[in-house]
Amino acid sequence: VTFGTMAARGVIRDVGRVMNMPYADVDVIAKQVPAGPGALHITLDDALRLSKPLREQYETDEQVKKLIDTAKALEGMPRHASTHAAxxxxxxxxxxxxxxxxxxxxxxxxxxxxxxxxxxxxxxxxFLGLRNLTVLDDAVKMVQERLPDFKLSDIPEDDPETFEMISAGKTSGVFQMESAGMTGVCVGLRPQNIEDITAIIALYRPGPMDSIPRFIACKHDSSKIKYLHPSLEPILSVTYGCIVYQEQVIQIFQQLAGYSLGQADMVRRAISKKKAAQIEKEREAFLHGDPERNIAGCVANGIPEETAQAIYQDIYDFANYAFNKAHAVSYAVVAYQTAWFKCHYTREYMAALLTSVLDNSDKVAGYISECRDCGIALLPPDINRSADRFTVEEGGIRFGLVAIKNIGRGFIQAVMREREQAPFTSLYDFCDRMAGSDINKRAVENLIRSGAFDALGARRSQLIQVYESVMDAVADSRRQNLEGQMDFFSLADGSSGGRKNVKEIPLPDIDEYTPEERMLMEKETTGLYLSGHPMDQYREAVRRLGAPTIGSILGDFAQEGGPTRFADDQRITICGIVTSSKTKTTRNNSLMAYVTVEDDTASIELLCFARVLESCGPYLKENQAVVVKGRLSVRDEKAPQILCDSAYLLSAAGAPAAEGQAAKAPDQVLYLKFPSLDHPSVRHMKLVFQMFPGNAAVKMVMADTRKVYGTHASLHEALLQEARETLGEANVVVK
Known part of the structure; x- marks a missing residue:
């Protein structure tokens, strides 16, 4: 068991919740507590000392004082019991x-x-279980279907193409190397062997990250490598003169000062746990020895005292950050093997990877995007070709049936056994032959809607209309057979009667669903868009807006060393499809909404308060493509959210004025008449102008004071339409 304690930020949030304070207010106070490496040990007293804004709030706001005083009383107490994972x-x-x-x-x-x-x-x-070992095992099995003698142990450890791929930053799906920061280190370091990968894994953590630039510089320019004493070279040469591993710390104590391995490890532990008295006692032993423990010391081994002092200080500075090399090497080997597979058996590896993350639709979407970038087609589910998991075919990677909702593994296995006799030829043939299994209408509907029957030649729209009738006819036929009832005419013509007398139900002659409707069906049944993505048609618009992908934002915050591109409270613009919207009432009886927006890499949650819902609510409906502006909000141990300032339809915001659809010449002026400067319509239209950056002049006239205010925008038809709806036709004039 482990006991979670009430740490400074968390205890503020917990107490704020009990005191019924608004979430946004408590969030601001909690974020005044310093974060970053070592922040787990910061107390509320430390925070009051270090953070001037927090101290000022504490001294001037009675409610904040009560909040923090209550939090102080609870700080450090056990909060909950949990299980030590491994x-x-x-x-x-x-x-x-x-x-x-x-x-x-x-x-x-x-x-x-x-x-x-x-x-x-x-x-x-x-005991640490690694999903990646299963991924490698699955990939090996897929390769063995083509090359029966293939073994994981046959992979060469020095493949130049693999290291070239890592050095180029193509690390999506590679164990330990997927984050934006880690990818950047790979590009900078350009690893040439597993030893280099080991060092990257050991260094890429809070603390030792600071020495990565020095490490990279020394790798690329050996003249920058410095050793305090020649005896350090055999120990530190693999890491270009930097102390990176715990084993190196132990070796220095052993080889320079004569410690036994056990004694050296105890000193390493003392340094990493900052036990000051023991550290100072060991400094003397390291320099001049300790006869009682049979330690000779550096000076007796011919190392000058001044040099030995400098070495001990170096150890003291780095031992706290040193990483266990045995652990790092184990990870590095797995990282290299996954990279090798991605490089040489890309389809097999990506299929295994997709199967392993089926329960995480964000990761599946990200890896599907990576497949697209690698030129690999993701083939939709097919009742005659799909296995339960993702599999490799000549044309690409075939979607597994297990990802379709309401389809059990037992039923999939039965389908795979049945089609070995002969492929399914129609929906009726499928329902007839599978009738003895645990088939049900929901499963058949989801198979149709996901596209699993597309290859049989019928349209999804036709099959959706008839599938219930087909299943009812099959059920009636089987019941007649069981009851021994024979059809009079079938007896007359000598046939055996029963199931085979039921004719295929004719398909109605109706149009197929639109591509957008088919994509939505796929999303509902598998959690993913398979035949395309609704954002595909907006790629150029997104590129012009310069909006980052949602996946890049989440990946940046997920990396171990902390974000490098984005930051809490940073203003940001994203584009995506609204996939869900849930409203709730806040404590002060105003409306707010949790809105999920996704692109083809990932999804993110927006927090939309009443002000935004009043002006932008119509644009935050499901399945609409939107541009969202707001501020990143990162709570402890939660995925980043966006505090939404404004939202607008992407089709409008992305369309350039030059396309001419009622776009106005740049020398024209837009005149808008507002009731007054403090009227809500002023704020709303200012948000709209942000969505249509351009050079055309806009004059805003206030009816009450006759004052005129100016700005600039692109006079796109969508902007004009929005102005007319907000202010009325008579108050919108272009001259």
């Missing part, structure tokens, strides 16, 4: 004979935390 205690006799046990949900856990268990002398092992 920790397993191994004992000779049943565990309950040593320590008390408890249940967390269905898991049996020790009631003591990790450190107590270690002090009691029990063996605690961390």
């Amino acid at each position: 920790g397993v205690v191994i004992t000779k006799r049943p565990v309950y004979e040593y320590v008390p046990l408890a249940k967390n949900d269905d898991a049996v856990v020790c009631q003591y935390v990790m450190t107590t268990l270690e002090e009691l002398g029990l063996l605690k092992m961390d």
Whole structure:
């Protein structure tokens, strides 16, 4: 078990919730607590000392003072118990004979935390399951279908093409290297071997990240590599003179000062845990030795005292950040293997990767986008060709049936067995032959809507109209057979009667659904757009707006070292399709909405308060393409959200004025008449102008004061239409 404690930011949020303070107010206060590396150890007293805005609020606002005083009383107390994800205690006799046990949900856990268990002398092992090992295993099996003798162990460790791919930043889907920051390090370092990848994995964490520029500079220019003493070169040469690994710290103590490996490791632990008294005691032993522990010391080994002091200081500065090399190498090998597969067996690897993330539609969408970039077609589900998982075909990667909602694995296995006898030829043939299995109308409808029957020649619109009749006819036919009823005419012509007398129900002659309707059906049944993406038609408009992809924003915040491109509270513009919108009433009885917007890389949640809903609510309807402007909001351990300032239809915002659809010449002036400067229509139209940047003059006349205010915009027809709807036809004039 582990105990989550009330840390500074979290305790402010918890107390604010209990005090019924508005979320937005508490969020502002919580974010005044410094974040970043080491922030877990910052107390509320530290925060008041370090943050002037927080201190001023505390001293001037009675409610904030009460909030923080209450939070101080609770700070550091256990908040909840959770399960240590990978920790397993191994004992000779049943565990309950040593320590008390408890249940967390269905898991049996020790009631003591990790450190107590270690002090009691029990063996605690961390077992880490890696999804990527399953991905590699699945990829190997797919390759073996073509090359039966292929083995993972046959992969060369020094493949130039793989390292070239990593160095070019093509790391999407590569273990440990997907984040924007890590990709940037790969491009800068240009790794040439697994040793380089190991170092990247060890360095790319808060703290040691600061030494990455020096590491890269030394790799590319050996003249910049410096050793405090020649005896350090054999130990540090693999990392270009930088201390990166815990094993290097141990080697320095062992080889320069004569420590045993066990003694050296105890010092490393003391330094990493900042045990000051022990660190100072060891400095003397490192320099001049300790006869009681049979340690010779650096000076006795011919290293000048001044140099030894500098080396010890170097160790002190870096040991806290040093990473376990055995762990980093294990990860580096898996990272290299995934990169090798992506480079040489791209389809097999991406199919295995897609199968592994089926429960995460954002990741599936991102990897589908990567397939597109690699020139690999993603083929829609096909009742005669799809397996349960993603599979490789000549034309690309075939979508697996298990991703379609309401389709169980047992039913899919039955479909795969049945079609081995002969391919399905029609919807009726499928329903007739599968009637003995756990087939149901919802499953058949979803197969049709996802496109699984498209290859059989009928339109989805036709099949949706007749599938219930087909299934009812099959059921009636089987029931007659079971009851032994024979058709009079079938007896007369000598046939055996029964199921085969039911004729295929004719398909109605109706138009197919539009491409947009088909995409929406696919989204509803699989969580993904398969035959395209609604954003495809807006790619040029998005490019002109310079909006980042949603995936790039989420990926930047997800990386271990923290974001490098984006920041909390940063103003941002994104484009996407509205996929859901849920409204709720806030504590002060105003309306707000949680709106999800997605592009072809990922989705993000917008927080839209009453002011925005009044002016932009009509544009935040499901399935509409929108441009959203707002500020990034990043709460502890939550995916980034956007506090929405404005939203507008993408088709309008993306269309250039030069297309001429009632676009006006640049020397024309738009005159708008408003009731007054503080009227809501002024704010609304200012937001609209932001969506239509351009050079045409706009004059805003106030009816009450006769004052005129100026701005500029593109006089697009959509802008004019919006102005007419907001102000009335008579108050919108172009001259």
